[in-house]
Amino acid sequence: MSKDLPVALSCETYTQAPPAASPEPQQKSGKAALFALALGAFAVGTTEVVIAGLLPDVAADFGISLPTAGLLVSVYALGMVIGAPALTMLGARVPRKRLLLRLTVLFVAASLLSALAPGYGVLLAGRVLSALAGGAFVGIAAVVAADVAAPERRAGAIATVFMGLSLANVLGVPGGTALGQALGWRATFWAVTVIGVVLFGALALLVPAVSRSEQANFRRESALFRNGRVWRALAASAFGWAPFLTVLTYIAPMLTEVTGFSERTVPLMLVLIGVGMLVGTPVAGRLADRALVPTMYAALAGTTVLSLVLVAAVHSKPAAVVAFLVFGMFGAAVIPPLQTRVLAAAAGADNLASAANISAFNIGNAGGPLMAGWALSAGAGYTSTLWIAAGLGGVGLVLALPGRGAPRR
Secondary structure (H helix, E strand, C coil): CCCCCCHHHCCCCCCCCCCCCCHHHHHHHHHHHHHHHHHHHHHHHHHHHHHHHHHHHHHHHHCCCHHHHHHHHHHHHHHHHHHHHHHHHHCCCCCHHHHHHHHHHHHHHHHHHHHHCCCHHHHHHHHHHHHHHHHHHHHHHHHHHHHHCCHHHHHHHHHHHHHHHHHHHHHHHHHHHHHHHHHCHHHHHHHHHHHHHHHHHHHHHHCCCCCHHHCCCHHHHHHHHHCHHHHHHHHHHHHHHHHHHHHHHCHHHHHHHHHCCCCCHHHHHHHHHHHHHHHHHHHHHHHHHHCHHHHHHHHHHHHHHHHHHHHHHCCCHHHHHHHHHHHHHHHHHCHHHHHHHHHHHCCCCHHHHHHHHHHHHHHHHHHHHHHHHHHHHCCCCCCHHHHHHHHHHHHHHHHCCCCCCCCCC
8 A cells, every 4th residue: 555755745845756765764753653543542442441440430429220330331332333334434535644633532522521421321422422433543543554554564553553452451441440449430531531632632743644545435435345255354353352352251250259369369360461462462463464364363263272271270370370361462462463354355445444343343342241141141150251252262263264365375
């Protein structure tokens, strides 16, 4: 995919092609842009998950039940599923940088609305708006990351963006939860609002503009959904990512009831998994740039196998610590190759394909834990969630089989 010339070197200023820029400034510019995009992913990831630790405070403040407050988590996932492709298609004719800035403005407004919410309904609306903006932002950010990187480093660039989501699990969510518990849940949304304002400035200064010629064409983008390879790749993303949230959703009772850890150990284990994610994401990105399909298979197979290993490992504290750390590495490692695979399958419709894949990931977020919840409601033990995770991962592995004409490198 062609790169954009800086504005100062556009044809409006020069009558002939400018001399080639040295690689070092381009690399620095690309790294700066990736930092800004990763900051956006960090803000989105933090906002999505941090509310879970604040639900008791929100419920008490508004005088509602805990299950009702729990809808603040569910509607966010639903908003991500719907919002990512919907807002992307609505903004198909808007230059990508401008679209990112507009989405950031919506994200800041939604965070501000949540911080000032006089009642539960307004807070719920704020969460929906935040999800709509966040889903579309991450999808477009992945495309822009691939654009600013050299062709042979696209997966690594995408991995850098998703590192923001990993950092959200390690720093943003624990920090936001602690802030909310100390100063009230509204303080967390104020903090996210400030991050959004900083993000707007970072995007404006660090992300290069994309020429109109490289923008999405609405008709071409919408034709994406007539491509069977794209649907297969999206399904692989949904099933391949589902094991991670299936395991994490019920990790607390599993660690306390099966492994024998105290409740105070659960946050530490989540941080440990987050550390594994920080390792797995960039490694997978580098490997996917060298061999996309083998990396994708290794990540999916690793997540599936580790889900089975955990069935035995959770009965031993030392084994559980090691197994969950490695599970975090492989769980996060599925994202860069799956995202790159979807973009490869949908050449010419990058914006919508990337956004649709964010929706696919969030369908996995919802579907896996839902199946695990059904199993637990039917009387199955906590380790049944691990068997379900392994089954979902196996389906994702089969769906990831390269079809005719798909890249096999």
